[in-house]
Amino acid sequence: MLLPQLNPQTAFTITALSSWSMIALLWVMGRSFPRQGVAWIMGSLASFGLGYMLIALSRALPTEEAMRVSYFMLGLGSSLAALGIRRFQLYRWSLADGAIALLPHAMTAVWLALALNDFTLYARLSNAGFVLQIIVLCAILISGRKRMVGHGWKVMLGGLVIQALSVLPFALPGSPPSTVEPVVHSLAEQLMAWALCGVMFLNLQLSVLSFLMMLQDRRTDNERQAAEVDVLTQLPNRRSLVRQLAHWLPLVMRQQGSVGIILLDIDHFKQVNDAFGHDAGDRVLQHVAGVLREEVRQGELLARYGGEEFVIVLRNADRQTAMTVAARVVEKVRNAPVQLGTHVRHVTVSAGVHVQKVAIDEADGASGWPWHDWIRQADAAMYVAKGAGRNQFAVSPRSHAPVPA
């Protein structure tokens, strides 16, 4: 025979051992991801490993009893995995979790009641229950998809579909009894043993690796978000603004629309730092950020652009709209004094407005947009407002204005 000898017992033993070795892998790779379900997935692997080992040993034990316990262990493993995925999705504990935890126990009780003396039926019902649990896991993944990022969960979903399809034949009427034969003779039986081992091994690898992918995808996303938020004001920073712009600018270009930029700079901010200290300066920055945050509407972008400079970007705003927004924002800051210890301090800002018409042919497609040129126009206008006495806005002379009809 060309193939190395393999019987189902060995296949299940290999799968059991690799389940347990995966626990170590998850521990090493997953211990820096607290409270995201890692421990539950480890428990699930332990339970699966026990289930597979019992199947491998079932010939040496009272076979049917060993198989019943192993079915329960596999069901429990699925439930623990489901609870782990729910923890990863950051759901709080709920009745649904209780139902998931009880499912394998309830199913075992029902199978015992229905098929205590008919082991073939018992095995079929258990496999059907296992398929049901895989469907529950798929439903959990799909319904909680908004709570996960990246592609890891899709890989897990694919693995679960393979798993359900590979168990399904054993759940159908007329399925072969699910006890393991110690010796295999024919080439067909050899191939079956290898296929069984391959599918179980693939499923195991896919579920653990996809879970690690899910953890890593979330970490990468968190790091990206943290890198785009200004720690002091909790506003998006310059990098985030530019990225968001790059996201919606192609659409605005296709619409031959416009981008309205309002650059705001706190007036005489250095005096606050000098008179009240750097901490007071920080508080003023937070205060102005709060006022601006209340003024931006859906679809507009706001960012802390530099030290005491903020930028509001309006999508498809004409010159008049941009001027109205700038006037309103300057007035809101003027009318919102900030408390610095026992002092009440009035803060003002100066704003520069630039409205840029954009079209797809203006730059090299949507990627070559000259943002720096646009922000320079707004900056120049802001200095005009400073020169005119601060606490006001000015519009860049190159701002786009619709030609009156």
Ligand code: GH3
């Ligand atoms: P103007 O009206 O011409 O804008 O005067 P100004 O004093 O606001 O302008 P200037 O550019 O001279 O001062 C800006 C100051 O902002 C200098 C810098 O120390 C301060 N600054 C920048 N970032 C921070 C920050 O995060 N916290 C505090 N407290 N101060 C900051």
Ligand code: MG
């Ligand atoms: Mg400045």
Ligand code: MG
């Ligand atoms: Mg300033």
